[in-house]
Amino acid sequence: MSQTLSIDPSRVIPDELLRRLDVPGPRYTSYPTADRFVEAFGPPDYRQALRERGQGARVGGSAPLSLYVHVPFCESVCYYCACNKVITKHHDKAAEYLDALDIEIGLHAAELGAGQPVSQLHLGGGSPTFLSDAELARLMASLRAAFRIVPGAEISIEVDPRTASPARLRELAVMGFNRISFGIQDFDPAVQQAVHRVQSFESVRDLIAGAREHGFESINADLIYGLPKQTPASFQRTIAQVTELRPDRIALYAYAHLPARFKPQRRIDAADLPPPEARIRMLGAAISGFMAQGYDYIGMDHFALANDSLAAAKRQGRLHRNFQGYSTQPDCDLIALGVSSIGRMGATYSQNAKTLPEYYDALRQGQFPTVRGLALTRDDVVRRAVIMALMCQGRVEFESIALSHLISFQEYFAAELEALQPMVAGGLVEIDADAIQVTASGWYFVRGVAMLFDRHLRADQTRERFSRIV
Numbered sequence: 001m002s003q004t005l006s007i008d009p010s011r012v013i014p015d016e017l018l019r020r021l022d023v024p025g026p027r028y029t030s031y032p033t034a035d036r037f038v039e040a041f042g043p044p045d046y047r048q049a050l051r052e053r054g055q056g057a058r059v060g061g062s063a064p065l066s067l068y069v070h071v072p073f074c075e076s077v078c079y080y081c082a083c084n085k086v087i088t089k090h091h092d093k094a095a096e097y098l099d100a101l102d103i104e105i106g107l108h109a110a111e112l113g114a115g116q117p118v119s120q121l122h123l124g125g126g127s128p129t130f131l132s133d134a135e136l137a138r139l140m141a142s143l144r145a146a147f148r149i150v151p152g153a154e155i156s157i158e159v160d161p162r163t164a165s166p167a168r169l170r171e172l173a174v175m176g177f178n179r180i181s182f183g184i185q186d187f188d189p190a191v192q193q194a195v196h197r198v199q200s201f202e203s204v205r206d207l208i209a210g211a212r213e214h215g216f217e218s219i220n221a222d223l224i225y226g227l228p229k230q231t232p233a234s235f236q237r238t239i240a241q242v243t244e245l246r247p248d249r250i251a252l253y254a255y256a257h258l259p260a261r262f263k264p265q266r267r268i269d270a271a272d273l274p275p276p277e278a279r280i281r282m283l284g285a286a287i288s289g290f291m292a293q294g295y296d297y298i299g300m301d302h303f304a305l306a307n308d309s310l311a312a313a314k315r316q317g318r319l320h321r322n323f324q325g326y327s328t329q330p331d332c333d334l335i336a337l338g339v340s341s342i343g344r345m346g347a348t349y350s351q352n353a354k355t356l357p358e359y360y361d362a363l364r365q366g367q368f369p370t371v372r373g374l375a376l377t378r379d380d381v382v383r384r385a386v387i388m389a390l391m392c393q394g395r396v397e398f399e400s401i402a403l404s405h406l407i408s409f410q411e412y413f414a415a416e417l418e419a420l421q422p423m424v425a426g427g428l429v430e431i432d433a434d435a436i437q438v439t440a441s442g443w444y445f446v447r448g449v450a451m452l453f454d455r456h457l458r459a460d461q462t463r464e465r466f467s468r469i470v
């Protein structure tokens with residue numbers, strides 16, 4: 001086992017910025033964010049969006065296609081969980097779910113035509129590895145029958161280490177998976193017990209070794225700070241253990257304790273949660289610890305080894321952002337399959353039914369299970385371009401936005417440019433005649449810069465101020 005890292009986080013990033021980083025807020029995996037979706041957007045709207053994509057493809061103008069499949073089942077609940085999942089030990093439930101997915105896949109093939117090229121496929125959950133190898137192989141066969149997964153496509157899967165073995169990873173590799181993400185969260189036994197997710201360092205070490213042996217091109221590890229029983233000292237041991245395993249990528253998420261919203265979190269004793277100062281120390285230790293061990297800070301909650309494709313994309317200004325976070329893939333239309341999953345099609349977003357009965361009902365009637373979504377306005381599309389440029393490149397070129405969207409940037413965003421001035425004064429942002437540039441220290445706070453361009457958020461803030469006044 002490696003030694004605890006003894007790095008002073010304040011040498012890398014000042015506490016003031018860490019505090020700004022450790023606040024809840026939109027992650028801008030989409031703009032507008034999913035809380036803005038409306039129920040008026042239903043199956044006919046989604047079908048129309050697919051048709052428009054089909055028409056675009058016929059004249060050679062469609063974006064590449066990405067697929068996401070949500071597998072909601074987990075055998076036991078992690079108390080920090082905020083995902084849409086179904087806790088069950090009954091594996092026979094999977095068959096009915098796969099039948100429904102087959103119908104949903106078929107509806108897409110019927111609308112778009114079979115054999116649409118796919119450059120990215122991701123299985124998430126829940127726990128995709130709740131499915132047996134035979135069930136996963138069946139799902140992959142259904143997808144391959146309906147879509148053409150192109151050579152070199154990124155095919156990734158989230159793996160709960162408690163449901164996998166190195167032998168299982170070999171089967172996943174045979175099915176075509178070439179990227180893998182392990183949910184680690186924390187290695188400390190007291191923390192693992194407090195969140196009801198016990199998995200040893202040794203089991204994860206063996207899985208990561210197995211993933212390398214079976215040729216996975218990229219291995220990701222998910223961590224969470226702010227969990228019950230975590231201390232700066234215990235989390236530094238986890239950081240050291242994770243860097244010893246050398247995953248290609250690390251995602252570090254902040255735990256948000258919202259027991260009124262997420263039922264499993266009610267089993268966490270709030271008295272066990274680390275205080276704000278300890279959270280800041282853990283975040284700082286993680287950033288400085290990962291960077292000291294050769295990881296580049298990609299942005300928001302992502303780190304990658306300097307030779308990983310994500311780090312190369314960051315250096316070359318080719319980062320993109322989708323529902324999984326940062327990506328090397330150009331902006332894709334995303335078909336999202338399965339209960340509660342969220343997709344993107346042209347200038348629309350859509351979300352499937354959140355419960356299994358609703359999801360099954362719609363599909364049995366031969367309908368897309370879309371229950372909410374959004375058709376973006378022209379203003380949403382312009383702001384999405386600005387927010388994604390900030391989140392991915394940390395730079396917005398006025399001319400590029402002006403030409404693509406036929407606006408004068410300085411006039412359209414006069415109020416936002418004004419609102420950026422305190423950040424300019426604070427050294428987080430620079431503005432010249434051509435562009436907004438987020439500085440190196442501003443990059444840790446890029447979400448805060450993006451939030452200034454979020455019209456929906458600013459409207460809420462204005463409403464709140466107004467309701468305080470009247």
Ligand code: SF4
Pocket residue numbers: 073074076077078080081082083084085125126127160
């Ligand atoms: S955190 Fe993941 S594995 Fe745990 S209950 Fe939630 S979805 Fe399932």
